[in-house]
Amino acid sequence: MRIGVLGTGGMADALGGRWVAAGHEVLVGGRSPARSRELAARIGAAAGSPADAVEFGDAVLAAVPADAAVDAVGSAPGRVVIDCTNSVAPGRFVLDEPRAAARLAEASGAHVVKAFNLCHVDVWRLPSLTFEGRPLGVPLCGDSPAALDVVRALVRSIGCAPVDAGPLARAELLEAATVFAIGLWMGGTDVRSMFPPVTPELLQR
Ligand SMILES: NC(=O)c1ccc[n+]([C@@H]2O[C@H](COP(=O)([O-])OP(=O)(O)OC[C@H]3O[C@@H](n4cnc5c(N)ncnc54)[C@H](OP(=O)(O)O)[C@@H]3O)[C@@H](O)[C@H]2O)c1
DSSP states (O other), rough: EEEEEEEEEEEHHHHHHHHTTTOOEEEEEOOOOOHHHHHHHHHHHEEHHHHHHOOOEEEEESSOOOHHHHHHOOOOOEEEEEOOOOOOOOOOOBBSTTHHHHHHHHHHOOOOEESSSSGGGGGGSOOOOEEETTEEEEEEEOOOHHHHHHHHHHHHHTOEEEEOOOOGHHHHHHHHHHHHHHHHHHHHHGGGGSSOOOOOHHHHH
């Protein structure tokens, strides 16, 4: 697939690099041409402008701060936009803007899929994304079946398992859960300790 990447920071680097390694064609279009060229050279991608990234291919990853996503994506009618942003109020672990993904969809006209926002950037840099014998689940929220298909394929291509998490309106729950987990995690809690494995026995209840 062809993927445009908006941003040249940690998530652009980690996911863009992972997609290149999985055989996809990636174009990095950050707001700084120099940083875009530098990241592209490092991960084996092409470099261009933000507009080039939006137009590049099958999907575009918005890897910019949540409050910059609407401006960064601009007008993108019909494009598949992967929104990995978390609208976290700095240092407070609450959501700044609950409707961030919906607002991005309304402003851009794009088919927005919320995805890849749940895990820390360093997770996407790990050599393997299989944990305890299972591929990492990646929750997706979106309204367009075709866009969801594209993002599911991208998730599978890096060895993860897409998890259908409902329409885009549920993205705010996914973001809130993420922010809640980050807050616990920053306080030293292993969030996985709170969720027992789902067994057939539990499912029967
Ligand atoms: N870090 C994580 O663990 C993590 C995990 C999941 C989701 N996320 C989300 O992913 C997104 C990116 O995070 P990150 O860690 O990659 O951040 P980052 O390393 O700080 O990179 C942010 C990128 O956004 C660009 N940017 C900042 N303001 C902009 C604007 N007004 N217009 C256009 N571009 C702008 C920056 O460009 P310059 O270099 O020119 O400043 C930089 O390339 C955030 O929304 C974050 O919530 C992060």
